[in-house]
Amino acid sequence: MSQPSLQATLIDGKAVAASVRAEITARAGRLFAETGRKPGLAVVLVGEDPASQVYVRNKDKAAAACGFHSVKHTLPADTAEADLLALVAALNADEAIHGILVQLPLPGHIDEGKVLRLIRPEKDVDGFHPVNVGLLATGDREQALVPCTPAGSLVLLKRTLDRPLAGLDAVVIGRSNIVGKPMAQLLLAESCTVTIAHSRTRNLPDVVRRADIVVAAVGRPEMVRGDWIKPGATVIDVGINRVPDPARGGDATRLVGDVAFAEAAAHAGAITPVPGGVGPMTIAMLMANTLTAARRLLGLAPEPDLF
Numbered sequence: 001m002s003q004p005s006l007q008a009t010l011i012d013g014k015a016v017a018a019s020v021r022a023e024i025t026a027r028a029g030r031l032f033a034e035t036g037r038k039p040g041l042a043v044v045l046v047g048e049d050p051a052s053q054v055y056v057r058n059k060d061k062a063a064a065a066c067g068f069h070s071v072k073h074t075l076p077a078d079t080a081e082a083d084l085l086a087l088v089a090a091l092n093a094d095e096a097i098h099g100i101l102v103q104l105p106l107p108g109h110i111d112e113g114k115v116l117r118l119i120r121p122e123k124d125v126d127g128f129h130p131v132n133v134g135l136l137a138t139g140d141r142e143q144a145l146v147p148c149t150p151a152g153s154l155v156l157l158k159r160t161l162d163r164p165l166a167g168l169d170a171v172v173i174g175r176s177n178i179v180g181k182p183m184a185q186l187l188l189a190e191s192c193t194v195t196i197a198h199s200r201t202r203n204l205p206d207v208v209r210r211a212d213i214v215v216a217a218v219g220r221p222e223m224v225r226g227d228w229i230k231p232g233a234t235v236i237d238v239g240i241n242r243v244p245d246p247a248r249g250g251d252a253t254r255l256v257g258d259v260a261f262a263e264a265a266a267h268a269g270a271i272t273p274v275p276g277g278v279g280p281m282t283i284a285m286l287m288a289n290t291l292t293a294a295r296r297l298l299g300l301a302p303e304p305d306l307f
């Protein structure tokens with residue numbers, strides 16, 4: 001049998017992210033003209049997780065390009081929990097900082113929940129504080145800060161589908177607090193019929209075959225196969241997995257998603273690539289959340305929704 005050919009529309013996350021960042025740059029410029037204040041973002045990195053380092057580098061570039069005030073705190077891997085909590089408390093009180101992001105995962109000796117719960121919900125640009133989780137669950141988008149990866153995935157879906165999502169069957173594979181659960185909440189708020197599948201789901205291929213929208217967020221390279229995809233479905237691949245690339249020899253690696261891209265592209269109506277899909281949107285939505293947090297903390301009226 002011949003190789004399946006690409007039929008799906010490629011969803012260009014890099015291009016959409018650039019347009020979101022351009023809009024945020026314009027909004028930050030207006031904020032500065034009106035108030036003399038810049039949105040302020042603090043990123044805290046404990047230890048040297050490679051994925052987090054990539055993310056911090058991209059974020060720094062994006063924040064600078066958007067005209068934000070941006071600070072980075074890099075702490076050694078053996079930092080005491082109390083010292084990290086003290087830094088978060090100082091950032092909570094810092095009037096120049098409107099967004100605080102503590103890179104996950106944290107080293108094992110630090111209680112992640114304790115750190116996330118200390119961040120002021122108004123400055124929680126990751127949307128991981130239980131108050132923001134609750135506001136999303138109650139549909140209170142006016143007050144919530146929504147996690148960046150699901151928010152970015154929804155922007156891609158809306159720009160791709162160009163019609164209301166209401167009534168569509170959506171299957172989210174993965175139930176993490178960071179992606180799967182908030183993604184399901186956002187799709188539910190759009191009136192999709194939402195299924196959350198996970199490692200204990202029976203007959204996952206058949207569950208996925210029902211979906212008009214597939215969001216893969218399991219962290220297992222190329223787990224979702226082409227013949228699981230309903231013809232014409234929209235596929236959002238959240239996975240970023242580094243795998244060996246023997247074709248290039250030596251210790252070469254390449255990035256793949258949670259979806260077997262070439263196979264799935266032969267069935268899907270539209271699909272995100274990895275890299276260049278959801279990843280750049282995560283960064284763009286972090287900028288959007290920081291601007292939103294700044295306006296709220298400064299008592300200013302909200303800007304129109306990006307999605």
Ligand SMILES: Nc1nc(=O)c2c([nH]1)NC[C@@H]1CN(c3ccc(C(=O)N[C@@H](CCC(=O)O)C(=O)O)cc3)C=[N+]21
Binds near residue numbers: 052282
């Ligand atoms: N509190 C917290 N919030 C996070 O959102 C968070 C975190 N911790 N810890 C680490 C992970 C990882 N993450 C990425 C975001 C964007 C890209 C990204 O821009 N990827 C590009 C480039 C990838 C590459 O070339 O390596 C792409 O997919 O095209 C990657 C990784 C956010 N994370």
